[in-house]
Amino acid sequence: MKKWLTVISAIMLTGSLLAGCGGEEPGTGTSNNKQPAGKEVTIKIMNYKVEIAEQFNKLKEEYEKEHPGIKLQIDTLLGGDDYNTQLKARFASGEMPDIFNNEGYNVMDDWLEYLEDLSDQPWVEHEVAIAKEPTLRDGKVYGMPVGLEGLGFLYNKDLFAEAGITELPKTLSELETAAQKLQAADIEPFVNHFDTWFGLGFHNLNNAFAKQSDPNAFIRGLDDGTASIADNAIFQDWTKLFDVVIQYGNKNALTTDYNTQSTLFATGKAAMNMGGNWLQPVIDKLNPGMNVGILPMPINENGDLNDRLFVGPANNWVIYKNSPVKEEAKAFLNWLVSSETGQKYLTKEFKFIPAFTNIKPDPADLGAIGAGVLEYIEEGKVLGWHWSKYPNGAAPEFGASMQKYVSGKIDAAAMLSEFQSAWDKMKSRK
Numbered sequence: 001m002k003k004w005l006t007v008i009s010a011i012m013l014t015g016s017l018l019a020g021c022g023g024e025e026p027g028t029g030t031s032n033n034k035q036p037a038g039k040e041v042t043i044k045i046m047n048y049k050v051e052i053a054e055q056f057n058k059l060k061e062e063y064e065k066e067h068p069g070i071k072l073q074i075d076t077l078l079g080g081d082d083y084n085t086q087l088k089a090r091f092a093s094g095e096m097p098d099i100f101n102n103e104g105y106n107v108m109d110d111w112l113e114y115l116e117d118l119s120d121q122p123w124v125e126h127e128v129a130i131a132k133e134p135t136l137r138d139g140k141v142y143g144m145p146v147g148l149e150g151l152g153f154l155y156n157k158d159l160f161a162e163a164g165i166t167e168l169p170k171t172l173s174e175l176e177t178a179a180q181k182l183q184a185a186d187i188e189p190f191v192n193h194f195d196t197w198f199g200l201g202f203h204n205l206n207n208a209f210a211k212q213s214d215p216n217a218f219i220r221g222l223d224d225g226t227a228s229i230a231d232n233a234i235f236q237d238w239t240k241l242f243d244v245v246i247q248y249g250n251k252n253a254l255t256t257d258y259n260t261q262s263t264l265f266a267t268g269k270a271a272m273n274m275g276g277n278w279l280q281p282v283i284d285k286l287n288p289g290m291n292v293g294i295l296p297m298p299i300n301e302n303g304d305l306n307d308r309l310f311v312g313p314a315n316n317w318v319i320y321k322n323s324p325v326k327e328e329a330k331a332f333l334n335w336l337v338s339s340e341t342g343q344k345y346l347t348k349e350f351k352f353i354p355a356f357t358n359i360k361p362d363p364a365d366l367g368a369i370g371a372g373v374l375e376y377i378e379e380g381k382v383l384g385w386h387w388s389k390y391p392n393g394a395a396p397e398f399g400a401s402m403q404k405y406v407s408g409k410i411d412a413a414a415m416l417s418e419f420q421s422a423w424d425k426m427k428s429r430k
Contacts, residue, residue, distance in 0.1 A: 002379070005257075007055060008048040010385070018169065023037065028092075029041075030173075032230050032357060034064065036187065037392055038187065038317070040069055040070070040071050041069060041070050041071065041325050041328050042071045042072075042073050042099040042100045042325070042329055043070065043071070043073065043098050043099065043325050043329050043332055044073045044075070044077045044099070045072060045073065045074045045075065045097060045098065045099045045100070046073065046075050046077065046087060046090070046097035046099070046100040046101065047074055047076040047077070047190070048077065048083050048101035048102065048315055049076070049101075049146065049278065049314070049350075050076055050077070051278050051281050051282050051313065052281055052349075052350045053074075053354075054281075054285075055076055055281060055345065055349040055350055055360075056076065056350075058345075058349065059341075059342075059345045059349070059352070060072040062075055062341055062345075063332065063341075065151050066180050066341065067403070070332075072332070074327065075097070075321070083101065084107070085269060087100060090338055091114075092403065093416045096114075096159055096320050096322075096323070097320065098319065098323040098326065098328075098329045099154060099317055099318070099319055099320075099329050099332070099333070100133070100317075100320070101146070101315045101317065101318070102115075102315070102316050103134065103315060103316070103388040104133075104135045104143060104144055104313070104316055104388055105134050105359040105388035105389050106134060106251065106388055106390065106391070106392060107392075108137075108143070108316075108388075109319075110340045110392070111318070112137060114143045114320055114321060114322070115143075115320070115321055116142070116318070116319040116320065116321040116323075116326055117140050117141070117142060117320050117321075117394055118141050118142060118143070118144060118318075118319065118330070118333075119139075119140050119141045120333055121141075121144070121333070121334060121339045122338065123144060123333070123334055123338065123356060123395060124141050125169075126337075126355065126356040126357045126358040127144075127145065127356060127357075128307075128355050128357060129149070129353060130148065130311065130312065130313070130382075130384075131145035131312075131313040131355040132357075134177035134312075134313060134316060134388060135316050135318070137144045140141040142318060143316030143317060143318045144316060144317045144318075144333050144337070144354035145314070145316050145317075146313065146314040146315045146317060146352065146355075147313070147314045147346060147350070147352025147354060147355055148311060148312070148313060148317060148352070148353040148354070148355050148373075148377070149276045149277055149278055149311070149312065149313075149314040149352075149353065149373070150277055150294060150309040150310065150311045150353075150369075150370075150372075150373030150376060150377070150382070151203055151206070151274075151275070151295065151296055151309060151310040151311070151385070152274075152275075152276065152278050152290055152294045152296050152297055152310065152370060153272045153273070153274055153295050153296070153297055154272065154273045154274075154276075154279065154293070154294055155168075155202065155267065155271060155272045155294070155295055156265070156268060156270075156271050156272075156290070156291065156292060157291040157292065157389065158268075158291045159182065159187050159268065160178070160182075160271060162178075162185055163178075163181040163184070163185040163187055163189065163262055163408065163427065164181055164185070165178050165181055165182070169295065169298065170245075170296065170298060170303045170306055171298050171300070171301045171302070171303055171306060171309045172237075172240060172241055172244065172298045172299060172300055172301060172306075173301060174298070175241075175244060175298050176244050176248075179244060179247075179248035179272075180246075182247060182271050182355070185193060187268060187270070187271050187272040188244050188249075188250060189248035189249065189270065189271055189272055189274070190248050190249035190250070190270060190271070190273070191250050191261050191264045191265050191269065191270035191272070191273050192245060192249040192250060192253040192256065193253065193256045193257055193260065193261035193334055194244070194254045194255060194256065194257050194402070194403060194406050195255055195256060195257045195258075196257070196258075196399065197396045197397075197398070197399020197400060197401065197402075197403075198395075199258070199274065199394060200393035200399040200402040200403065201387070201390075201394075201396060201397075201398035201399035202276060202387040202395055202397065203213075203237075203387075203403070204242070204274065204402070205387070205395075205398055205402070205419075206310055206385060206386055206387050207238055207297050207299060207310070208232075208234050208235045208237075208238035208299070208391065209386040209387075209389075210217070210383040210384055210385070211234050211238075211305055211306075211308055211383065212232075212234055212297050212300065213421045215384065215386050218232075221388065221425055222427070223427050226260050228420060229414070229416050229419045229420040229423065230416045230417050230419075230420050232416075234299070235416055235419075236412075237299040237415070238299045239412040239415070239416070240299065240300070241297060241298065241299045242402070243412075245274075245408055249270075250264075250270065251422040253322060253406065254406055254407060257410075261273060261281060262275075262282050262283075262286075263286060265283075266279075266282060266283045266286035266287045266290060267286060267287060268287070268290075272295070276294070276373070277294070277351060277352075277353065277366065277367065277368065277369040277370040277372075277373050278314065278351075278369070279369065280366070280367035280369045280370060281349075281350070281351055282289075283367075283369075284351075284367065290348075290368075291368070292368050292369060292370040293368060293369070293372050293408020294369050294373060296308055297310075301427045302401065306420050307381060308381045308382055308383045309373060309376045309381065309382055309383070310374070310383050310384065311376070311377060311382040311383070311384070311385070311387055312384055312385030314356055337354075337356050337358075338358070340427040343359050346359065347359065347361040347362070347365045347366060348365040351365075351366055351367045351369075351370050352366075352370075353366060353373060353377070354368055355375055361374070363413075390423075390426075391423060391426035391427045391429050392424050392426060392429040392430075393426045393429060394423055394426040394427075397418070397422035397425075397426070398419055398422060401415050401418040401419060402415065402417075
């Protein structure tokens, strides 16, 4: 039994768990969502992707029409940084979903003993190479990738044109020049949300890990003490990009949340926003037809190194191995990537870049951001996502140090030193 489950279970024994919630005891496979023979079967899905909540509910209606007797119960959690905490609490209380999200790598290790082996599923043979590694253990596949996503700076093409920016920046100095031109045209260059650790510790800091000459070797070096964050040149360069984003961004970033950031960008209140193609459905709803694109996040003057997006599987669907409806759950996931209806939702509605070779998306269906990411993928100009390889608990501490830096409480050297201390403290949790 994992430590987190023991702790949460102990806490909940003082409350609702004592009263009896009719749920399952972890590991028994008996659950309050098991349906009597001849009755409807309900598949409980805990969805991490808040951006597709509305579209997912529409898919639910179509799936249920095509599959009489099957019901999808979709629970989309608002606030992605709380997802794993809430998932653990539900598990401890006997309310385990049948299908849920997992990032893979170290995050999956906490859950591995509870996950169904999906190696024999039809979609496995079509999975693209870039999406396989996070959920592969000892030759077994434990998760189905939701889709591919690219991370960079989203930019408003019309505002760039208004400021006279005719070439996209590929180096840090070019990015700062673009920000100065936008500012001179009375346009806010960046809108940032620094209110939580999630976007800081994961998305923002990934830049410094991904641009190491060998990110995995660097991470191993941090674990065994042969590498250091504080004196690493790439991390030092990354702080300079962070400075540009802060200097030319909204002044209240520490109190700006994700929804506000997305809304400000989508409605033309700022020219750039760190994000990816997952924001396309939000933009389409707030500002249909917005002229938007995606560009890399340069940290220095190395044009080749910096002219790359960070691309990886958006997340992964996993199945609780003791679910009483795990066969129905497998059938749903397979339908999602093999049926015409499922593929339509993945590409046209969710705006996901498929992680499967048997799905050929029309770039127009993906939206402008997804089409831009797809170009980078096809040109081979991509770097990876590495935050799921951090020690458990390190990312929140990274984010807290970055917030201190934004507020002026520490300098860049102290911030990097705190990153190192957080890694050293947490690495035993791997």
